[in-house]
Amino acid sequence: MIDLLRIHKVYSQGKKTLHALRDVNLHVESGKIFGVIGASGAGKSTLIRTVNLLEPPTSGEVVIDGQQMTRLNKRELRLMRRKMGMIFQHFNLLSSRTVFQNIALPLELEKLSPEKIHARVQELLLLVGLSHRAHAYPAKLSGGEKQRVAIARALATAPTILLCDEATSALDPQTTRSVLKLLKEINIQLGITILLITHEMDVVKAICDNVAIINEGHVIEEGPLSWFFGNAKTELARDFIESTFHLNIPEDYRQRLSSQPFARSHPLVKLGFTGMTVNEPLISQVSRLFEIDINILSADIEYAGGVKFGYLLAELLGHPDQYEAARRFFIENHVALEILGYLTELPHQ
Amino acid sequence: MLAILTHAFFETLFMVFCSALLASFFGIPLGIALEVTKPNQILSHPQLHHGLEIIINIGRSVPFIILLVAIIPLTRLIVGTSIGTVAAIIPLSVGVIPLTARLVEGALMELPAGLIDAAHAMGLSPRQIIIKIFIPEALPGILNSMTMTLVNLVDYSAMAGTIGGGGLGDIAIRYGYQRFDLPMMLATIFILVILVQGIQYGGNHLVAKYNHRSS
Ligand SMILES: Nc1ncnc2c1ncn2[C@@H]1O[C@H](COP(=O)(O)OP(=O)(O)OP(=O)(O)O)[C@@H](O)[C@H]1O
Ligand SMILES: [Mg+2]
Numbered sequence: 270m271i272d273l274l275r276i277h278k279v280y281s282q283g284k285k286t287l288h289a290l291r292d293v294n295l296h297v298e299s300g301k302i303f304g305v306i307g308a309s310g311a312g313k314s315t316l317i318r319t320v321n322l323l324e325p326p327t328s329g330e331v332v333i334d335g336q337q338m339t340r341l342n343k344r345e346l347r348l349m350r351r352k353m354g355m356i357f358q359h360f361n362l363l364s365s366r367t368v369f370q371n372i373a374l375p376l377e378l379e380k381l382s383p384e385k386i387h388a389r390v391q392e393l394l395l396l397v398g399l400s401h402r403a404h405a406y407p408a409k410l411s412g413g414e415k416q417r418v419a420i421a422r423a424l425a426t427a428p429t430i431l432l433c434d435e436a437t438s439a440l441d442p443q444t445t446r447s448v449l450k451l452l453k454e455i456n457i458q459l460g461i462t463i464l465l466i467t468h469e470m471d472v473v474k475a476i477c478d479n480v481a482i483i484n485e486g487h488v489i490e491e492g493p494l495s496w497f498f499g500n501a502k503t504e505l506a507r508d509f510i511e512s513t514f515h516l517n518i519p520e521d522y523r524q525r526l527s528s529q530p531f532a533r534s535h536p537l538v539k540l541g542f543t544g545m546t547v548n549e550p551l552i553s554q555v556s557r558l559f560e561i562d563i564n565i566l567s568a569d570i571e572y573a574g575g576v577k578f579g580y581l582l583a584e585l586l587g588h589p590d591q592y593e594a595a596r597r598f599f600i601e602n603h604v605a606l607e608i609l610g611y612l613t614e615l616p617h618q
Numbered sequence: 619m620l621a622i623l624t625h626a627f628f629e630t631l632f633m634v635f636c637s638a639l640l641a642s643f644f645g646i647p648l649g650i651a652l653e654v655t656k657p658n659q660i661l662s663h664p665q666l667h668h669g670l671e672i673i674i675n676i677g678r679s680v681p682f683i684i685l686l687v688a689i690i691p692l693t694r695l696i697v698g699t700s701i702g703t704v705a706a707i708i709p710l711s712v713g714v715i716p717l718t719a720r721l722v723e724g725a726l727m728e729l730p731a732g733l734i735d736a737a738h739a740m741g742l743s744p745r746q747i748i749i750k751i752f753i754p755e756a757l758p759g760i761l762n763s764m765t766m767t768l769v770n771l772v773d774y775s776a777m778a779g780t781i782g783g784g785g786l787g788d789i790a791i792r793y794g795y796q797r798f799d800l801p802m803m804l805a806t807i808f809i810l811v812i813l814v815q816g817i818q819y820g821g822n823h824l825v826a827k828y829n830h831r832s833s
Pocket of ligand 2: 313
C-alpha cells in the first residue's frame with residue numbers, strides 16, 4: 270500500500286545541510302493504522318510529507334499502490350494526491366469558506382455537479398457528526414470541530430490513504446480521544462489506511478496497529494503494537510512506553526522512604542509488566558510461595574494490542590530472606606522489579 | 619460656486635475610479651505574481667521575481683509629481699492628448715500600480731503557510747490555488763489595499779489637477795491659491811475630506827463583510 274524505500278532527505282540552506290531522514294524504510298499495510306512516533310525534530314513531519322511528495326525525498330522511492338510517486342509528472346502527481354487525504358496539526362481550513370464549502374472544495378476539482386457535491390458533503394458531515402454546523406465559518410468552531418471538518422474534507426474524494434500530521438497535537442486530551450475514535454471508526458468503516466505521526470505514545474496506544482519509532486532521521490524500531498510494548502529494546506522506545514504510564518509514589522510514602530534498608534523496614538517496589546510477562550496470577554503466587562503480603566498502592570496496567578502492559582506500585586511485607594527469592598521469581602516470569610526504597614513498618618502492624 | 623464644485627467633484631470621482639479600476643486591473647495580478655514567484659512559493663521563479671521587484675521599486679521611488687510630467691509622452695500616445703481629466707487617468711493609474719501590487723503582496727504574505735500544504739495535498743494546480751485559495755482568503759486584505767489605493771488616488775488627483783487634469787484639486791489651486799478665494803478653497807477641502815471618509819468607511823464595511831477570520 271505505502272512503501273518507503275531507502276528514503277533520504279537532506280535540507281540544504283546555503284552551506285549548511287541537514288540530514289532529516291536517513292535510509293528510512295517503511296511498509297504500511299492496506300487497511301491498517303500505522304503510527305510513527307518520535308521526539309521533536311526527529312523527522313516525523315518530513316517523513317509523512319514525503320509520502321505525498323509535499324517534501325520530495327533527496328533519494329529513495331515512494332511507492333503507493335505499486336505506483337512510483339517520484340516518477341510522476343506534475344499532473345499525474347496531482348491526480349495521485351487526490352487519492353490520498355491529509356490532515357494537519359493546525360487544520361488548514363479556508364477561513365473564507367463555510368464548513369460545507371470547505372468540504373466541497375476537493376469535490377469542485379472533480380467537476381461534480383452541484384447536486385452531487387451537495388449530497389456527498391451531507392454524507393461526510395453526517396460521518397463526522399457536524400451536520401448542524403454546515404454553514405458556520407471555521408473561526409466559529411472549536412479545535413475538535415475544525416479537525417472533524419478537515420477529516421471530512423480529506424475524505425471527500427474517497428481516498429484509500431489518510432495521512433495525519435500531528436492531527437491531535439493542538440487538541441485537549443478529551444477532544445483528542447474523540448478525534449482518535451473518529452479516525453478508528455473511519456478506518457474500520459471505510460477500510461482506509463491511516464499513516465499518522467505523533468510525539469504522544471498515548472495516541473499510538475489508542476488506535477495504532479503498527480508503530481515505528483524515529484530518532485534523528487532513523488527508524489530505530491518498528492513492529493505491531495503488541496510486539497512493541499513487550500519487546501521494544503531501545504531506550505527511547507522504553508521511555509515512550511513509560512511516558513504513557515503515570516505512577517507516582519504518594520506523598521506520605523515518599524516522606525517515609527529511605528534508600529537503604531534498615532531494621533524492621535520493608536521494600537517499596539515497582540513491578541513492570543510487559544508483553545513477555547506470562548499471563549498468570551503472579552501476585553497471589555508470590556504471596557503464597559514466599560509468605561509475603563503484598564499491599565498494592567497504585568496500578569496503571571493496560572491491555573493494548575493483545576498484551577497486558579503497565580506498572581504496579583506495591584509494598585512487600587514478609588521475612589527479609591524471602592524478598593530476594595520473590596524478586597527472582599518475578600524476574601523469571603518477566604516482571605521487571607525495581608526497588609524504589611525502604612519503608613518503616615506501619616505503626617499498627 | 620456650487621456648479622463649479624459639483625462639476626469638479628464629478629471630475630475627481632471619474633479620475634479616481636477610472637484610475638482605481640486600471641490600477642487594480644494591473645496592480646492585483648502584479649501583486650499576486652510578485653508573491654507566487656518567490657522561492658518556495660507555488661510558481662517559484664527567482665529571475666522573474668527579481669525583475670518584478672526592480673520594476674516596482676523604481677515605480678515607487680519616482681515622486682508622483684515627477685511621474686506626472688515624465689509620463690506625458692505615454693499619455694499622448696494612449697489618449698491622444700496630455701491635458702484633461704481623461705488624460706490624467708494614465709499617470710494616476712501608473713502612479714498607484716506599484717503601491718497596489720505591494721499591498722496585494724502583503725495581503726497574500728499574511729496567509730498561513732499551511733494553506734499551501736493543504737492545497738497541494740488536495741491536488742490543486744497553481745492556477746487553482748490562486749483562484750480558489752489565495753484570492754478568496756486574501757480578499758479582506760485585497761479590499762483593504764484597494765481602499766488605500768483609492769485614498770491615495772484622491773490625493774494624487776489633486777496634483778494631477780495642477781497640470782490640467784481638472785477636478786477638486788484644480789479648483790483648490792486655481793481659486794484658493796492663485797485668487798485667494800478662501801471660501802472656495804475651504805469648500806474643496808471639505809468635499810475632499812468627506813470623500814476620503816466615505817471611501818474609508820465603505821472600504822472598512824466591505825472588509826468586515828468578507829472577513830471571516832477569528833477577530
Ligand atoms: N524546510 C526545512 N528546511 C530546513 N530544515 C528543515 C526543514 N523542515 C524541517 N527541517 C529540519 O529537519 C529536521 C526534522 O524536522 P521535522 O519537522 O521533520 O521534525 P518533527 O519530528 O516533525 O518535529 P516536530 O515534532 O517538532 O514537528 C529538523 O531538524 C528540522 O529543523
Ligand atoms: Mg512536525
